[in-house]
Amino acid sequence: MKEQTKSASRETSEVKISRRSFIGAAAVTAAALAGGMAGCANQPASGSGQSASQSQGDAAPGSGEGETLLPNxxxxxxxxxxxxxxxxxSQEIDAGEIKETIDCDVVICGAGISGATAAASAAQNGLSVVVLEKGSSFAARGTEIGAIGDRAHKEAGIELDGNAFLEDAMATAHFRCDRNVWKKWIDxxxxxxxxxxxxxxxxCGKFFCANQNSVFAGVTTWGSGVRLENGISSFVEAMLENAQSNGADIRYQTPAxxxxxNDEGVVSGVIxxxxxGYIQVNGSRGVVLATGGYEYNWDMMTQTIRPRDLAVYAWINPTLTNTGDGHLMGLDIGAAEDDYPHILMNDPAGAKTGNRANGAMLAFLRVNENGERFVNENLSFEYMSNAIMYQPGAHGYVIxxxxxxTALEKAKGGAPWTPEDMYDSIKEVLIEADSLEELxxxxxxxxxxxEKxxxxxxxxxxxxxxxxFGKNPTALLPVNEGPYYAVDESGCCxxxxxxxxxxxxxxxxGIDGAIIPNLYALGNASGSMFYGTYPHHLSAVSHxxxxTWGYLVGRELAGVE
Incomplete structure (x- = not known):
């Protein structure tokens, strides 16, 4: 299976469009959103300003041509x-269209880090497992997994205060989250x-902890991340191989x-x-939605995400299959979802090339179009990105x-890149001038x-x-000799x-507050934890x-928990 499950990394195709005016459309319920998004693909904006779902005559109630939920x-x-x-x-699928029916204990939709972990956990505990993956390979990105109390932290001599972590998580979400969910993760x-x-x-090579807690501008960046020497892709691949060794059936290019x-309303399977053609996989013990986010479903995003968060320069997730299928399947049967507006995991240093300019992520001076400094450049990524997106035009300039x-070397700090690597990441978007006035x-x-x-x-x-602004004194690098440089910076999603x-x-x-029997959601298909902004300072909590829940759900379905 190694050849079949090799991690994909494809470039995102992007189209620059002028934003439609948001005219205060009526609120869209979860069920209506599911219906409004039915069967639509992300498409370039048409001259009429219609979304893909509107062009199919299936717009969400309360929205007219060119309208979305939030004003711009x-x-x-x-x-x-x-x-x-x-x-x-969204439409019902006739039983006569089903070409094959498969029975198993657990069906898992998605072969990313959460789906792979759940598959390994369930299969290890004796369950028959079928994994349905939309793409031609598994989905993986990044280098860290967050945890508290694991042996990698103990080996590094790092002890994290779980109660203080919980208080920070709750405060960051303004208490618009489920404390029990956070507590379960911490425990x-x-x-x-x-x-x-x-x-x-x-x-995966070595698992190690690279950072202790650090505090800048009153924000604690927690050393909860555990770094994988060979990256997350090695973890996901190994999990899937372990699941297969225990009998799991992994099917690629087979999107749920x-x-x-069934007649009692219990979720019994997936088409x-x-x-x-269509197949039906019946999961007698449970169906697990691990389908990722919906960052490549423009219709959903324009109805659920703040316009400022959407106005990023770059979309850098290589998993182009993340179109909210799990969200929509759940909403279709009456699941509740997190309150709007939803949030994106945004970094700073989004460049107009559509990439992340790593060299621009460092703590250089930032100014906006008005020539004013606006932020402590040592902030953690979510707050830094929010500050940039709040400026006129949702962007600013790195100076x-x-x-x-030499400048990149001085500003490097603990960044894992060489000055040459960082220069390569910004050279296409670097604006150079001999004087500040020219710049x-x-x-x-x-x-x-x-000038002031x-x-x-x-x-x-x-x-x-x-x-x-309270910037770290070691990052105070003067701007006092030419040549002078700027990078036009927005966020990157x-x-x-x-x-x-x-x-x-x-x-x-469900929207009635009751549990939907036999249905589980993991990773970015799940909610109940984040509100307002993604907490980068709670390091690697997303992975x-x-x-954590991939491991726990596999055990729960097997009756071990």
Missing amino acids: PEGLEFTKPQGAAVAFE RSGEALDWGMDTVGDA CKLVR AKTDD MSGDIL AEKCGINYENF TIARYNELCEIGEDVD LVSVNGLRTNAEAQVI GRCV
């Missing part, structure tokens, strides 16, 4: 991501990761499109698509000066304010204390992170929740 008074422009077609189907994530390390063996319920490689003119920055900002910033560098409401056992909750 600034007229922000968006780079619309292009992904795969939506697999979910069981260490055990889950230890199991994961035992399961994958040497496939419809949930099946999926193949090149030869550098002098020899560029301001090239960028469209108000020079009068810019630079003078003040250099003054702070001279005294060695940022009394204006990784994934959407809100999903179906779940309890601490990952069971999906951490995938592993």
Whole structure:
């Protein structure tokens, strides 16, 4: 299976569009959203401004041509991501169209980190498992898994305060989350990761902790991330191989499109698509939605995400199959979801090339179009990105000066890239000038304010204390010699992170508040944890929740929990 499950990494195709005006459409219920998104694929915007679902005559109630849920008074422009077609189907599928029926204990929709972990856990505990994956390979990205109390942290001598972590998580979500879900992750994530390390063996290389807690501008960035020497793709591949060794049946290019319920309303299986037609997989013990986010479903995003969060320059998740199929399948049968607006996991350093400019992620001076500094450049990524997106035009400028490689080396801090690598990431978008006035003119920055900002910033560098914003003194690098450089910076989106409401056992909750029997949601198809912003400062908690509940759900379905 190694050849079949090799991790994919494809470039995202993007189309620059001028943003439609948001005219305050009526609120869209979860069920209506599911119906409105039925069967639509992400498509370039038409001249009429219709969304893909509207062009098919299936728009969500309350929305007319060119309307979406949230207003866009600034007229922000968006780079619309292009992904795969939506697999979910709203219409009923006739039993006569089913070409094959498969019976098993557990059917898992999605072969990412959460689906792979759940498959391994369930199969290890003696269950028959079928995994349905939309893509031609598994989905994996990144290098870290978050956990508390695991042996990698213990070996590094790092002990995290779970109660303080919980308080931070709740406060970051403004308490618009489920405390029991967070508490379960904190209590069981260490055990889950230890199991994961035992399961994958040497496939991932070393598991190690790179960072202790750090505090900048009153924000604690937690050292909860455990880094994998060979990256997350090695973890997912090893999990799937372990699941297969225990009898799991993994089917690629077989997207789930419809949930099946019996006469008592219990979720009993899934209908999926193949090149030869529909198949039905019946899961006697449970159906697990592990289909990822919906960042490549533009129709969903324009109805659920803040316009400022959508106005990023780059969409950098290589998993183009993330079109919200699990969300839509759950909503279709009455599942509840997280409150709007939903959030995107955004980083700073989004470049107009559509890539993340790693060299621009460093703590260089930032200014907006008005030539004003607006942020402590040492903030954790979510707050830094939010500050950038809040500026006029949802962007700002990274300012550098002098020899560029020397500047990158000085600003590097703990970044894992060489100055040469960082320069390569920004050279296509680097704006260069011999004077500050010329730089301001090239960028469209108000020079009068810019000149004052630079003078003040250099003054702070001279005294060695940022009394204006509280930046780390070691990152105070003056802008006092040419040549001068700027990078036009917006956010870059990784994934959407809100999903179906779940309890601490990952069971999906209906809009009536009752558990939907036999239905589970994991990873970015699940909700109940995040609100307002994705907490990058709670390091690697996104991958951490995938592993924790993948492990726990497999045990729960086997009756071990």
